Amino acid sequence: MHDKTSDTILETRQLTKSFKGFTAVNDVNLRVQRGSIHALIGPNGAGKTTCFNLLTKFLEPTQGQILFNGQDITREQPAQIARRGIIRSFQISAVFPHLSVLENVRVGLQRKLGTAYHFWKSERSLNQLNEQAHHLLTEVGLQDFARETTVNLPYGRKRALEIATTLAMEPELMLLDEPTQGMGHEDVDRVTQLIKKVAAGRTILMVEHNMGVVSNIAHTITVLQRGAVLAEGSYAEVSGNPAVMEAYMGTTDGQLQGAH
Incomplete structure (x- = not known):
């Protein structure tokens, strides 16, 4: 059944992707709330891009399920995914x-x-x-x-x-891939405000390195490390999490900085 009444627009269940013995995405359970800005963050090599590639079907998952509006889309082709309204920006x-x-x-x-x-x-x-x-x-x-x-x-x-x-x-669900990468402050601020503006009445899932951007606009943040979910919550919850500080900073003292 096509369920647009549920609060969850996108869900992954135990989503996993292995490449010749290396697990890039490991048992990820993601729930994206309809109408929210949801950020996917994590150190380099955490599996964020692979996750995006699985959602847009550029890659097939090794195991697990992807549900959009309550429908299983795990086996669909990229063109079908796009027709459903899952559109990824910042492709070349x-x-x-x-x-x-x-x-x-x-x-x-x-x-x-x-x-x-x-x-x-x-x-x-x-x-x-x-x-x-x-x-x-x-x-x-x-x-x-x-x-x-x-x-x-x-x-x-x-x-x-x-x-x-x-x-x-x-797009019903807009996937933004590193939208502020390589930008100076002025552009970062402008694009951040733009994302906030176009998010009205839409759902956005974004991969973003800039913590200032994430803290400013994301409702929910999922932190990936080595392909697995390390933490999830608001910026305040995630940035105060010792495991997250350790993953980013190699230290548990001091706040999560605007690490690029």
Whole structure:
């Protein structure tokens, strides 16, 4: 049964992925609450990216289950997962560098409509796409950059465009992969506020290194270490957990710092 009334939008049960004797994801039970921002953190090699690859079906789990809206999606293909509304941002193909900012968003909208919709046949439908694209650009603060060639955008603005192209796919669950990686303070702040804004009425699961970002916007934080869940809870609960401090800092004294 397709259950959108439950508080849990995504659940994994004993999710495990082994590569030739190395267990990258080990018995992970994750519950993502509908309408929340849920962060996946942990030291390098903790299994965060592998976890994302399992959820979007770029990898098949060795064992365990993935449920979305109460339905078992463990054996589904990446395209089926995307059609269900699980959309991952910050993949390399998120934007086309030599198209304009507006055209990039339009491509996302066209992909959402699918090839059956011959958008080029009618000028009215193309205008409608342009309207939607402008609306999405306004949502991410890029309305003044619509005609700019994407390759010329500053780094942080490219990330905002990637969020816009992801929003064009109408995600029910948006997976953000290291959204502030490689950014200076100003861009980090801007993108953090943007994530907070677009999270309204959506669910976001994000992998993020920057503790400042996580503490600022995540409702729930799951800490992975060596592929297993080390701790889970609010930022206050997780950052005060001695096991988490040890995993990050090699020490149990002092707070969890903004470790990148």
